[in-house]
Amino acid sequence: MSMTDYILPHSDPLEDDRLMLMSKMLDPYTRFRISQLGLGAGWKCLEVGAGNGTISQWLADRVGPTGHVTAADIDTRFLDRLARPNLDIRQLDVVKDPLGDAYDLVCARAILHHIPERLDVMARLAAAVKPGGFILLEEPDFHPVLDTDSPAVRDFWRGFxxxxxxxxxxxxxxxxxxxxxxxxxxxxxxxHGETIMFQGGSASARYWTLTFAELREPILALGLITPTLWNEALALFDNPEFWSWQNCFVVTTARKPA
Ligand SMILES: C[S@@+](CC[C@H](N)C(=O)[O-])C[C@H]1O[C@@H](n2cnc3c(N)ncnc32)[C@H](O)[C@@H]1O
Incomplete structure (x- = not known):
């Protein structure tokens, strides 16, 4: 995989804002699940596909001066602005580049679904965990989105x-x-899965409208969503009277046997 294969590249002018909305929406949940593992001072952590680095930054503060965090991404432009003495930024492709090893925690959020080699990547991430250490993977499962009272939004998600x-x-x-x-x-x-019910016009809804804006051309080109359906559904994503489930975010944690 190269940077140009990734469908929501950091070079898109909307991507910085979109990732910030994603952090706002998911960070409290992700931080809670990481804390449940017992994260503490001195831990050595790796986050892959770190995006804008809000989780890596938080990890670096939590593990303190005796701990260490590596924040890795195929494109590090939003990570390079982070500054912590115990935080390293690495540009790498999780499919093929060395990841290091003996981490107390390896985590990744919202990256595997994009990567065709996702099952092999899970094994690579698990291999980087030290015996007795933890892995935390947070990925979407879209089963809730079709369960909506709006036929337009249902057809829109089907096309998407x-x-x-x-x-x-x-x-x-x-x-x-x-x-x-x-x-x-x-x-x-x-x-554990968490599903946000969003209100039209909210930050969560805007995360989606930015995602759709970045992908509009290729989605319409497939022909399953007409421009009329696009406008009808997107108007609901902007309408504060509209509430609907978004996808479920599934956090899976596991420990490597000691
Ligand atoms: C949807 S974003 C999620 C960002 C962040 N984890 C979050 O949840 O806010 C996916 C991230 O994975 C990165 N990425 C995509 N393919 C990658 C690869 N093969 N190796 C490393 N990072 C990759 C992207 O550059 C992007 O930052």
């Missing part, structure tokens, strides 16, 4: 999901993480 499947994105990978980790020998596997 068909477009995604057509370009190799697995928006249902959330349910596949635990079985994969189990197969490769990880222990104490725990899975």
């Amino acid at each position: 999901l068909a477009w995604a499947a057509n370009c190799g994105i697995d928006y249902f990978v959330g349910r596949r993480v635990a079985p994969t980790l189990s197969k490769i020998g990880m222990a104490d596997i725990d899975v």
